[in-house]
Amino acid sequence: xxxxxxxxxxxxxxxxxxxxxxxxxxxxxxxxxxxxxxxxxxxxxxxxxxxxxxxxxxxxxxxxxxxxxxxxxxxxxxxxxxxxxxxxxxxxxxxxxxxxxxxxxxxxxxxxxxxxxxxxxxxxxxxxxxxxxxxxxxxxxxxxxxxxxxxxxxxxxxxxxxxxxxxxxxxxxxxxxxxxxxxxxxxxxxxxxxxxxxxxxxxxxxxxxxxxxxxxxxxxxxxxxxxxxxxxxxxxxxxxxxxxxxxxxxxxxxxxxxxxxxxxxxxxxxxxxxxxxxxxxxxxxxxxxxxxxxxxxxxxxxxxxxxxxxxxxxxxxxxxxxxxxxxxxxxxxxxxxxxxxxxxxxxxxxxxxxxxxxxxxxxxxxxxxxxxxxxxxxxxxxxxxxxxxxxxxxxxxxxxxxxxxxxxxxxxxxxxxxxxxxxxxxxxxxxxxxxxxxxxxxxxxxxxxxxxxxxxxxxxxxxxxxxxxxxxxxxxxxxxxxxxxxxxxxxxxxxxxxxxxxxxxxxxxxxxxxxxxxxxxxxxxxxxxxxxxxxxxxxxxxxxxxxxxxxxxxxxxxxxxxxxxxxxxxxxxxxxxxxxxxxxxxxxxxxxxxxxxxxxxxxxxxxxxxxxxxxxxxxxxxxxxxxxxxxxxxxxxxxxxxxxxxx
RNA sequence: GGACCCGUGGUGUAGCGGCCGAACAUGCCAGCCUGUCACGCUGGAGAUCGCCGGUUCGAAUCCGGUCGGGUCCGCCA
Numbered sequence: 001x002x003x004x005x006x007x008x009x010x011x012x013x014x015x016x017x018x019x020x021x022x023x024x025x026x027x028x029x030x031x032x033x034x035x036x037x038x039x040x041x042x043x044x045x046x047x048x049x050x051x052x053x054x055x056x057x058x059x060x061x062x063x064x065x066x067x068x069x070x071x072x073x074x075x076x077x078x079x080x081x082x083x084x085x086x087x088x089x090x091x092x093x094x095x096x097x098x099x100x101x102x103x104x105x106x107x108x109x110x111x112x113x114x115x116x117x118x119x120x121x122x123x124x125x126x127x128x129x130x131x132x133x134x135x136x137x138x139x140x141x142x143x144x145x146x147x148x149x150x151x152x153x154x155x156x157x158x159x160x161x162x163x164x165x166x167x168x169x170x171x172x173x174x175x176x177x178x179x180x181x182x183x184x185x186x187x188x189x190x191x192x193x194x195x196x197x198x199x200x201x202x203x204x205x206x207x208x209x210x211x212x213x214x215x216x217x218x219x220x221x222x223x224x225x226x227x228x229x230x231x232x233x234x235x236x237x238x239x240x241x242x243x244x245x246x247x248x249x250x251x252x253x254x255x256x257x258x259x260x261x262x263x264x265x266x267x268x269x270x271x272x273x274x275x276x277x278x279x280x281x282x283x284x285x286x287x288x289x290x291x292x293x294x295x296x297x298x299x300x301x302x303x304x305x306x307x308x309x310x311x312x313x314x315x316x317x318x319x320x321x322x323x324x325x326x327x328x329x330x331x332x333x334x335x336x337x338x339x340x341x342x343x344x345x346x347x348x349x350x351x352x353x354x355x356x357x358x359x360x361x362x363x364x365x366x367x368x369x370x371x372x373x374x375x376x377x378x379x380x381x382x383x384x385x386x387x388x389x390x391x392x393x394x395x396x397x398x399x400x401x402x403x404x405x406x407x408x409x410x411x412x413x414x415x416x417x418x419x420x421x422x423x424x425x426x427x428x429x430x431x432x433x434x435x436x437x438x439x440x441x442x443x444x445x446x447x448x449x450x451x452x453x454x455x456x457x458x459x460x461x462x463x464x465x466x467x468x469x470x471x472x473x474x475x476x477x478x479x480x481x482x483x484x485x486x487x488x489x490x491x492x493x494x495x496x497x498x499x500x501x502x503x504x505x506x507x508x509x510x511x512x513x514x515x516x517x518x519x520x521x522x523x524x525x526x527x528x529x530x531x532x533x534x535x536x537x538x539x540x541x542x543x544x545x546x547x548x549x550x551x552x553x554x555x556x557x558x559x560x561x562x563x564x565x566x567x568x569x570x571x572x573x574x575x576x577x578x579x580x581x582x583x584x585x586x587x588x589x590x591x592x593x594x595x596x597x598x599x600x601x602x603x604x605x606x607x608x609x610x611x612x613x614x615x616x617x618x619x620x621x622x623x624x625x626x627x628x629x630x631x632x633x634x635x636x637x638x639x640x641x642x643x644x645x646x647x
Numbered sequence: 648g649g650a651c652c653c654g655u656g657g658u659g660u661a662g663c664g665g666c667c668g669a670a671c672a673u674g675c676c677a678g679c680c681u682g683u684c685a686c687g688c689u690g691g692a693g694a695u696c697g698c699c700g701g702u703u704c705g706a707a708u709c710c711g712g713u714c715g716g717g718u719c720c721g722c723c724a
Contacts, residue, residue: 048687049680064684084674103684126675129658133685136673137659141716195723215724241723242648371720473724512724522724571724595717 015060019089019121025061029110032096038063038113039089039121041152042082043132052079054118056090057132059157064103064112065090071114078118085124085131085152091117140586144600147591159588162281163576167234169277170254170572177269179230179256184219186236191218192475192550195239198249201616212238215569218554220257221476221526224565225557232256234572243595245584246518246574250593254521254575257567263509263525266566267294267453270513270521278449282579288312288450292513296456305347305431307457310517312450313443317430318408320346320418324400333395335376339420346420348380349430350408351437354415355381368436369419374429378418380404386412435517444516446581451520455511456480459487460539462499468541469497469504475540476533477524478509478566487535494538503539513570515578523568530558 015023021036043057054065067079082088092115103109127149129138134154143150150156171181190197190211197211213219215237223231235255243249258266271292278287293311300307303316321340324331331337336346354361362379369377380390380401388401396404410416419429438444459479460469471477479487486506489497497503509525527533533555537547548555573585586592593599607625 044684044686046683046686047680048683051681051683053683053686055684062684066682068681070681098682101682101684106684109684126657130674133673139654139658139716141654142658144716239723242721244723245718247723519724569724594715596715598715600716 023060024056024058024063025107027063027094027108027111027113029096031094032111034094035092036094036113037089037091038065039087041124041131042084042086042088044084045079045082047080052076054079054082054088054090055132056088056113059161061107063108064097064106065092065115065118066112067115067118072116072118075115075118078120079115082118082120083124083126085127086120087122087124089119089121090115141594141600144586144592144594147601151590156587159576159580159582160590162580163572163588165281166277166576166579167572169280170234170273172280173273173276174230174232174256177230177273179232180228181233182223182228182231183233184213184216184235186212188213188219190550191215195241198238198240201618203616206617214239215253216255217474217476218551220255220567221554221565222557224257224259225560225562227259227563229259230256231258231567235569243593243597245586246577248573248585248589248592249597251585252572254570254572255567256569257565259563259565261525261564261566263455263511263566266523266525266568267455267511267513270523270568270570271451271453274451274513278451278579282449285447285449285579288448289452292451292453294453294455297454297458297507298456300454301427301431305427305429305434306517307454307512308514308517308519309431309452309454310435310438310444310450310514311452312445312448312516313438315349315351315434315438315443317347317349317427317434320348320404320407323403323407324396326403331395332397332400333392335378336420339422342422344420344422345426346418347426347430348404348408348416348418349434349437350410351415351417352411352441352443353413354437354441355383355413357381357415365417365433369417369429369433372429372432373425374419374421377429378420380410380416380418382410382412382414382416384413438517449515449578451513451515453511453513456507457510457512458504459483459506459508459510460503462504463541464499466541467497469501469539471508471536471540473508473510473522474524475537476526478527479532479536480507480509483507484532487532487539489539494535495543497539497541501539509566511568513568515575518574518578519571520575520578521568521570523566525564525566528558528562528564530555530562533558 019037019039022038024038024040038056040056040058043055043062045055046053050069052067054067055062056065067076069076078088090113092113094111095114097103097110097112128142128146129149130136131149131152151160174181187200187210191214195214197214200210200212202208202210213235216233216235220231220233233255235253236250237253238250240249241247258269275287275290278285288311295303295309297307300309303309304311305317324336324346325340331340339346366377378390378392380388382388382405388398388405390396390401393401404418405414405416408416417430417433419426421429457472459472459477461472463470483506486502488494488503489501491498510522511524512522513520527536534547537551542550573588576588577583577585580588582588591599591601598604613619
């Protein structure tokens with residue numbers, strides 16, 4: 001576009017620019033006859049000699065350009081030199097395609113642009129992987145290294161567009177409900193949520209550090225004290241823990257907090273918001289149940305063995321104790337008897353149609369169960385004729401086995417899997433088996449979005465190592481009103497927690513929202529009274545000094561009139577991944593890190609400049625730093641790393 | 648911190664002790680071609696098998712280590 005006279009766009013909000021009048025996705029039959037300019041990437045080139053076809057691509061779509069040697073010799077020469085991924089501008093006339101050459105697989109397939117001019121704006125090397133074949137598998141490391149090329153490809157592009165639509169719908173819903181979007185700082189003080197903090201050394205205050213937020217928890221509560229009523233933020237959060245497919249060191253939360261609310265208030269809003277957002281972003285995907293089912297923690301664990309149940313299929317856990325105990329003392333099987341004796345549970349699930357499972361399959365399931373702490377896995381199968389088989393038949397007897405199958409509603413050809421253990425292990429193992437089998441047997445409809453709530457979690461969990469009550473969820477969570485008297489120790493001194501304290505029985509005003517078996521988010525109504533909060537912190541093992549060191553500001557704020565308040569945080573990355581049918585949140589992040597926390601594109605982290613250490617008064621004493629500093633081939637620009645003397 | 652899987656031309660795969668002087672597809676380069684749309688046809692270039700060491704007469708192939716990527720447990724809500 002060297003000396004072209006820029007065309008003034010009609011409207012600054014229009015997609016038209018001096019380089020283009022239209023994008024590559026918008027021309028239709030009705031545009032035939034228009035003389036216009038376009039710009040984009042060469043998606044594919046089909047050179048037939050006298051005639052060259054170029055599929056011109058941008059993020060809006062693809063338009064076919066025709067260049068005829070006789071009509072436009074110069075354009076033809078340029079088109080001839082062009083290669084995939086060259087950036088070109090084209091001028092020409094929109095024409096309806098010849099009869100029989102329409103392409104129904106393109107939105108713009110009824111027309112083509114007959115080029116009068118083709119200009120190469122930028123040449124391109126052969127890309128390291130196919131941009132124009134969306135289904136071609138590529139090693140993820142290569143995709144991450146050249147993420148900007150990966151994003152050119154249709155799947156990544158569509159997922160980022162979906163994520164953008166998701167965030168937009170979230171914002172819309174919140175603004176309509178009177179929420180105020182407020183940013184909170186990234187350089188803060190550690191607000192312990194259980195995870196390791198990322199630390200940023202301070203140059204102005206030598207020897208001290210900022211912590212990056214694990215979440216804006218305290219800040220949003222302070223905004224409630226500040227009277228901001230309804231706050232939300234699409235907030236970046238940081239946790240320095242080991243990575244997983246659904247965990248990155250930095251991730252994004254929808255963070256919100258509301259004043260003058262009870263649990264229902266928050267859940268009702270979030271539910272309405274989630275329904276609206278889902279329907280806006282993915283109207284074609286049905287919601288399994290509206291309103292969302294609400295399970296108490298106890299019920300969820302009892303029925304699904306999980307606090308984030310996938311309710312797209314049944315296969316609920318069945319308590320077998322009543323059948324086993326029926327008509328007498330023991331069950332006949334010592335393992336079961338001993339477990340029941342000490343307050344354990346014997347429960348099972350039915351794998352439909354797996355009655356013919358091979359020895360190998362059973363062994364595999366047993367190994368699976370052991371991995372999560374089960375001592376074993378008992379199975380009872382029913383063959384097609386209804387005959388019962390089990391390795392423990394000699395202990396339990398055929399009658400009991402049949403009764404177990406009946407109790408579990410297992411029919412001919414089904415397989416009953418039984419775990420006997422303490423209540424937590426039994427639930428956990430069966431819950432995981434349920435998810436695993438649900439997946440393997442294809443019981444969950446992948447098209448459906450199944451949201452549900454789990455609420456009323458236990459307030460604390462005994463931490464035997466540190467001799468304290470750990471908040472199961474969030475250290476600020478409130479206790480359900482009728483359990484408030486339980487927030488005490490047996491000794492009467494809240495600073496001396498013990499495993500048999502009444503506090504262990506207290507339930508929290510706490511709720512999680514799950515989607516298709518994934519935890520989407522969680523929140524609670526908080527404690528807004530200083531006295532109660534201090535007592536809860538004491539139970540959680542904070543000494544007075546430490547409490548005031550860590551939360552002093554907040555405790556003080558609560559002395560200035562704190563409204564009852566509560567909120568929630570939802571994982572945007574997970575939400576986007578689920579909506580995009582992905583099991584890995586990297587697939588919905590533009591520039592994610594590898595599972596060892598590195599950025600293969602920017603080559604981060606890297607060893608800092610010695611001068612930066614010096615300025616901060618730091619010295620590195622660990623083992624030699626890993627690669628990074630050396631291989632900065634891809635690193636562009638000075639890109640302010642740490643420190644930096646700005647302002 | 649631990650376990651497992653993967654690493655072969657640009658990309659995706661095959662080969663898993665000698666037949667490999669490494670195969671296939673695609674991509675790339677050149678030539679031809681006026682209606683293609685994963686255009687077609689003809690010809691060509693391109694990897695010593697992540698790296699280091701070992702076993703062996705002989706290693707892409709076996710063993711050990713190491714680096715990188717992934718999954719899971721622990722950790723993390």
